[in-house]
Amino acid sequence: MILSTVLFGRTYQFKSINEVMAKANEEKSGDVMAGIAAESAEERVAAKVVLANLTLEDLRNNPAIPYEQDEVTRIIQDSLNEKIYDSIKRWTVQELREKILDYNTSGNDIRRISRGLTSEMVAAVTKLMSNLDLITAGNKITVTAHCNTTIGLEGTLSARLQPNHPSDNEDGIVASILEGLAYGSGDAVVGLNPVDDTLESVKRMFHRLEEVKNKYAIPTQNSVLAHVTTQMQAIREGAPADLIFQSIAGSEKGNTAFGISGELIAEARELALREGTAAGPNVMYFETGQGAELSSNAHHGVDQLTLEARCYGFGKTYEPFLVNTVVGFIGPEYLYDSKQVIRAGLEDHFMGKLSGLPMGVDVCYTNHMKADQDDMEILSTLLAQAGVNFLITAPHGDDVMLNYQSLGYHEIQTLRELLQLKPIKEFEEWLRKMDVIDLSGRLTKQAGDASLFLV
Amino acid sequence: MVTDTQLKTLIEKIVLEMAGESKASEEHTPKLKQTDSTNHAVSEEVLPDISEILIKKELLVPNPADEEGYLDMKDKTPARLGVWRSGARYMTSSALRFKADHAAAQDAVFSYVSEDFVKENNLFPVATVCQDKDEYVTRPDLGRQFSDEEKEKIKAHCGNPKVQIVVGDGLSSASIEANLENTLPAIKQGLKLHGIDATNDLFIKHCRVPAMDVIGELTGADVVCLLVGERPGLVTAESMSAYIAYKPTVDMPEARRTVISNIHEGGTPPVEAGAHIAELIKKMIDKKASGLDLNKV
Numbered sequence: 001m002i003l004s005t006v007l008f009g010r011t012y013q014f015k016s017i018n019e020v021m022a023k024a025n026e027e028k029s030g031d032v033m034a035g036i037a038a039e040s041a042e043e044r045v046a047a048k049v050v051l052a053n054l055t056l057e058d059l060r061n062n063p064a065i066p067y068e069q070d071e072v073t074r075i076i077q078d079s080l081n082e083k084i085y086d087s088i089k090r091w092t093v094q095e096l097r098e099k100i101l102d103y104n105t106s107g108n109d110i111r112r113i114s115r116g117l118t119s120e121m122v123a124a125v126t127k128l129m130s131n132l133d134l135i136t137a138g139n140k141i142t143v144t145a146h147c148n149t150t151i152g153l154e155g156t157l158s159a160r161l162q163p164n165h166p167s168d169n170e171d172g173i174v175a176s177i178l179e180g181l182a183y184g185s186g187d188a189v190v191g192l193n194p195v196d197d198t199l200e201s202v203k204r205m206f207h208r209l210e211e212v213k214n215k216y217a218i219p220t221q222n223s224v225l226a227h228v229t230t231q232m233q234a235i236r237e238g239a240p241a242d243l244i245f246q247s248i249a250g251s252e253k254g255n256t257a258f259g260i261s262g263e264l265i266a267e268a269r270e271l272a273l274r275e276g277t278a279a280g281p282n283v284m285y286f287e288t289g290q291g292a293e294l295s296s297n298a299h300h301g302v303d304q305l306t307l308e309a310r311c312y313g314f315g316k317t318y319e320p321f322l323v324n325t326v327v328g329f330i331g332p333e334y335l336y337d338s339k340q341v342i343r344a345g346l347e348d349h350f351m352g353k354l355s356g357l358p359m360g361v362d363v364c365y366t367n368h369m370k371a372d373q374d375d376m377e378i379l380s381t382l383l384a385q386a387g388v389n390f391l392i393t394a395p396h397g398d399d400v401m402l403n404y405q406s407l408g409y410h411e412i413q414t415l416r417e418l419l420q421l422k423p424i425k426e427f428e429e430w431l432r433k434m435d436v437i438d439l440s441g442r443l444t445k446q447a448g449d450a451s452l453f454l455v
Numbered sequence: 456m457v458t459d460t461q462l463k464t465l466i467e468k469i470v471l472e473m474a475g476e477s478k479a480s481e482e483h484t485p486k487l488k489q490t491d492s493t494n495h496a497v498s499e500e501v502l503p504d505i506s507e508i509l510i511k512k513e514l515l516v517p518n519p520a521d522e523e524g525y526l527d528m529k530d531k532t533p534a535r536l537g538v539w540r541s542g543a544r545y546m547t548s549s550a551l552r553f554k555a556d557h558a559a560a561q562d563a564v565f566s567y568v569s570e571d572f573v574k575e576n577n578l579f580p581v582a583t584v585c586q587d588k589d590e591y592v593t594r595p596d597l598g599r600q601f602s603d604e605e606k607e608k609i610k611a612h613c614g615n616p617k618v619q620i621v622v623g624d625g626l627s628s629a630s631i632e633a634n635l636e637n638t639l640p641a642i643k644q645g646l647k648l649h650g651i652d653a654t655n656d657l658f659i660k661h662c663r664v665p666a667m668d669v670i671g672e673l674t675g676a677d678v679v680c681l682l683v684g685e686r687p688g689l690v691t692a693e694s695m696s697a698y699i700a701y702k703p704t705v706d707m708p709e710a711r712r713t714v715i716s717n718i719h720e721g722g723t724p725p726v727e728a729g730a731h732i733a734e735l736i737k738k739m740i741d742k743k744a745s746g747l748d749l750n751k752v
Contacts, residue, residue, distance in 0.1 A: 029593050165532050166690075172532030179528075179536045183543075332592045367560035367687045368592050368626050373553065396535035396545070396553060403688030405557070414543040448540045450528065451521035 001058045005049045012046035017054070017062040021120070022303035023047035024127040026343050030291040030304045030334035037303075052094040052128055059120045060089065064302040064310065071252040071262055076119050076313035084116030093124045100125065100137050100354075107140045114141075114356050119250070119313035122354050123306040126347050131382070134346040138353050138386035145282040145358040147221045147242055147321040149424045151188055151389050152358045157421035158390035159412040160322070160360070161186035164401035168195050170208050176395050177212055178450040183409035183443070184416070184436055187427035188360065188390035189221050189243065189285065189322060195401060197226040199233055206239035210277070216434070216453065219426035221278060221321070223285050228260060228268050235275050242278035243321060244268045245285040250310030253298035262317070269318050282321035282358070288312070289326045290344050291334030304334065308348060312355035323352055324360035324392065327379075329404055331366050338375035341365060345379045349388050360390035364406040373397060373405060380407055384415045391415075413443060505548070506555050515539040515546055533690050556689040563629035563684070563692035564592070568658070572632055576639065578622055578658035579612045581605050585661035592626075598663030609657065609673050618646060618653045618736055619676035623662025625696075627684030633693040634718055637725035638682060638732070645733020651740075664698050664712070671703035678736050678745070679703050685716060694719045697732050701745035711746040713739070 003014045014020045022036040024047035031037035038044035060080075063073045091099070099105055099113070129137065144152040151158055163176035173192060180186050190213070194205050202224050209222040221242035224231065228246040235241050246265065249255045255262075265284070272283035288311040290304040299307060308325070315323055325348035328341040335341045345361050352359030363380045365371040380391055397408035415421065422428055422441060431437045436447045446452055511529050514537040519525045529536050538549040545553075565588050573580050584600045585591040591598055601609070613619055620642065624631060639656070646653050659666055667681040678701055685694040695718040700711055713735060718728040739745045742752045 033594060033596070163534075165534070169531050171528070172534070175528035175532050175536055176534045179534075183540075333595055336593060367557065367689075367692075368564045372557060394534070396538055396549060398535055398553065398556075398689045400533045400688065400690050403686060403690075405689065408545070410540060410543055410545055417543055443540070443543055446520070449516050449519050449525075450536060451516070451519045451525040454521040454524040454528075 002053060003050060005046050007042060007046045007049065010042070012043060012050070014047065014050060017058065018064060018302055020047050020050050020054070021064070021124065021127070021306050024051045025303050025305050026127075028290065028304055028334065028340055028344070029332060029336035030294050033333055034294055034299060034301070034303075036301060048128060051124055053092050054124070055089065056085075056091050056093070056096065056117070056121050057089040059093075059124055060085065060118055062120075063118065064120055064306050065251055065300045069252075072250060072255065072310050072314045075262055075317055076310065079317055080118065081115035084112060088113060088116050093121070093128060096121065096125045097128045097133070100140070101133065107142050110141050110354070111143075111356060114354055117354070119309040119355065120306060122312070122351050123309035125354075126305065126309070126351055129350070131343065131346050134350040135382055135386040138346070138350040138388075141353040142387070143353055143356060143358045143389070145319075145321045147278045147280065147282050149187070149219055149221070149426050151321065151424060153424075154387075155420075155422060156424060157384055157388070157412065157416055157419070158188035158360075158424055159185040160188045160324070160390055160392045161190045161409075162193070162392055162394045162399065162406065163190065164193050164394065164399050166195065166401045168201060168205070170204070173208065174212055175450070178453045179395055180393060180409045181216070181218070181434070182436060182448055182450045182452060184413050184423060184431050184447070185393045185409045186218065186220055187424040189223050191223040191225055191245070191285070193225045193402060197230055199230055199237075202226045202230050203234045203237060203239045206234055206241055210240040217430070219424075219430055225287075228264065232268055232271055235271055240277045241272065242276060243283055243285040244272045244276070245287070247287045247292070248311050248315055249293050249296070249298065250307030250314065251293050251298045251300060251302070253300070254293040254296055254307070255314075257296035257298055262314070265318050282319050284318045284320035285322040286311075286315045286320050287324055287326050287362075288315070288348070289330050290348065291330045294334065295330065305347060309351045309355070312352050312357055316356050321358060322360060322390065323357045324362050324390070325349075325352070326362040326364060328365040328369060328371060329362065329402075332369045335369070337369065338365075338371035341369070341371055342375065342379045342382070345383060346386065349383055349386055353387075358389050360392070361388055362392035362406055364392070364404055366404045376405070376407060377411065380411055380415060381418070384419050384421065417442060505552055506559070508552065510535060510552070513537075515549060553689065559629070559692040560687035560689060563627040563687045564588075566628050567660070568624050568628045568631050573658045576635060576656075578656050580658045580660065581609055582660040583662060583666055588661075591661040595663050598661050599665040599669065601666075601669055606669075606673055609670065613655050613657065613670075613674045613676075616653065616655065616674060616676050617678070617740070618651055619670060619674050619679045620653050620656045621659060621667055621670055621679060621681045622656065623659040623666060623681055623683040625662055625664075625684035626686040627692055627694065629687070630684040630693045630695040630719065631682070633720075634695045634725040635682060638695070638718065638729040641726045641729025642680070642733045642736075645730050646736060649733075649737045651737070665705070667698060667700065668703040668705045668707060671700065672705060677702060678739050680732060680736060691719050691721055694722060695725070697728065699732065699735055699739065699745060701739045701743060711748065713745050713749060
């Protein structure tokens with residue numbers, strides 16, 4: 001294992017794989033704040049050169065956080081397909097990159113290779129990829145999952161409809177749902193972030209979402225994004241839940257800060273399969289985002305990209321229906337500006353897919369970040385090209401509860417028209433029946449009028 | 456499309472009709488100015504302020520299936536509903552309004568509370584170690600630290616008060632300028648009713664919430680109350696929060712803070728918030744606790 005290189009006549013000696021991994025990262029303000037980022041552009045490239053020549057075996061043997069110390073490491077290492085790993089362990093990271101991009105490697109081949117990869121390998125190859133590499137490679141990998149409907153099939157682009165309200169007013173929430181349906185959003189999930197995440201409130205929200213879904217016979221799934229334990233109790237008390245949601249982290253300490261463990265998530269999944277309302281078998285919904293571990297002081301000196309990959313390694317054990325990074329929500333101390341958010345969005349999508357996850361993205365930003373709606377339109381177009389399973393949408397892109405901006409309902413329809421993508425089949429048929437889209441997939445004359453659903 | 460000639464005829468017709476309706480005498484009849492019909496002259500008219508349009512009342516959908524029902528739905532949420540479309544894209548007016556609201560939010564973050572405002576409100580200005588706004592937004596750890604020199608200034612100015620009021624720009628300078636002049640006097644008046652005097656108020660530039668813990672340690676105050684700008688959303692860029700703690704110390708658990716958020720004209724009105732804050736401070740002094748601990752006692 002060589003941790004040193006010469007570049008432009010200067011010698012760079014790195015102390016550990018973690019240092020190489022951190023310094024090989026594209027610049028992120030979170031890594032700078034953590035004091036682990038490359039100190040110059042040249043050092044960044046030197047680290048990439050060293051990383052390119054490490055073998056997958058080197059990475060397997062040096063997990064970001066030691067096996068004995070961390071549950072996430074254990075889950076990732078123990079779930080590996082040893083036969084596949086043995087057949088690829090001598091590849092260098094640059095060979096893995098080229099293998100993924102090669103014409104002769106199909107999407108299925110990549111899915112197979114993926115079973116022999118740890119999250120550190122997934123992160124490492126991502127650090128050697130340009131933005132267009134990430135789009136090209138991401139586009140090769142198809143990952144589908146089934147809850148009530150099937151998400152992720154080739155040629156589809158789905159949307160989460162996010163009808164949040166600053167005081168959980170139920171009529172206001174339903175209004176935002178109807179508006180979204182009138183533009184063709186909501187085939188991935190109708191997912192509400194409640195303000196009041198107490199048990200009674202969460203139960204009420206589950207019932208209200210189910211009522212809307214049944215009233216209009218919408219072929220989709222519902223989710224109330226409260227803490228997993230609250231959702232579990234709500235289900236035990238009869239609340240109708242298709243999915244169980246939880247935010248997850250890339251270290252055990254990060255998961256502890258979220259109040260979860262592998263055991264708890266496994267228990268939640270068992271409960272959803274036994275007492276949930278969905279057909280399944282994929283009944284979990286996870287959210288992630290670069291920087292979460294640093295913000296809870298659970299990063300162990302590991303860079304935010306590697307920790308993000310470890311979220312996916314952890315999450316895939318529970319066979320989720322939806323996973324999305326909330327890419328720009330965390331703020332400029334982790335992702336400084338639109339350049340960093342665009343990069344992170346493409347990285348996260350690719351890493352999720354390479355980890356075998358049905359990956360979506362909340363293309364978003366806060367108002368203290370140097371980014372705007374134009375940047376989100378760019379990232380969403382790139383992600384749709386990369387074959388992202390789903391994107392998050394809110395009315396006009398403005399989430400009036402979480403006080404950040406995402407994509408609007410209009411964007412999902414625009415991207416579908418532009419790139420000839422379709423909603424999930426059953427949902428598409430429903431949209432036709434409701435006269436929201438025509439046979440060519442374009443909006444009908446009255447689409448966008450939410451009051452259609454009132455008459 | 457309407458041609459220039461058609462437009463001119465149309466304007467003349469409207470003007471004539473208006474004149475007829477108001478039964479105005481000859482000299483009051485509005486006359487079409489020569490300049491209105493040419494494209495070269497600059498009119499003295501001013502376009503209305505698009506930020507004053509009430510989003511809840513504005514329905515852009517033409518011929519909705521149920522107009523009354525739609526307006527009812529819009530009344531239940533501040534979300535931007537009924538915005539309509541051109542093709543699959545937004546109408547120009549809603550896109551411009553979104554941009555305006557985002558501009559206000561960004562300006563609220565990246566602008567400063569004016570020095571005059573600080574002076575007029577008798578606030579003693581100090582600053583954390585952040586060099587500029589850029590460092591402030593990227594280094595939350597620095598927005599809670601003071602240089603030794605600033606610490607001495609704070610000690611000398613504040614002395615050893617029972618209640619120390621602190622104002623911080625936080626993530627919205629606009630929220631401080633919009634609300635403080637109503638909230639601060641209301642807090643002081645409320646405290647006075649309990650015989651408590653709060654003087655020597657501080658203003659902290661580049662302030663994060665935990666900066667109040669340093670103030671607590673430096674002054675030994677029983678209660679520190681920080682009024683600070685919240686991260687702005689598009690609905691309002693002027694929302695302020697109050698973080699209040701009994702004898703705060705550096706690195707104390709967050710659960711020891713009591714928070715009143717959403718202080719702005721459209722949320723908790725600033726005067727009402729001030730009165731509420733004064734009562735909370737009194738309660739904390741009596742119970743010697745704050746945050747979750749205050750609910751237990």
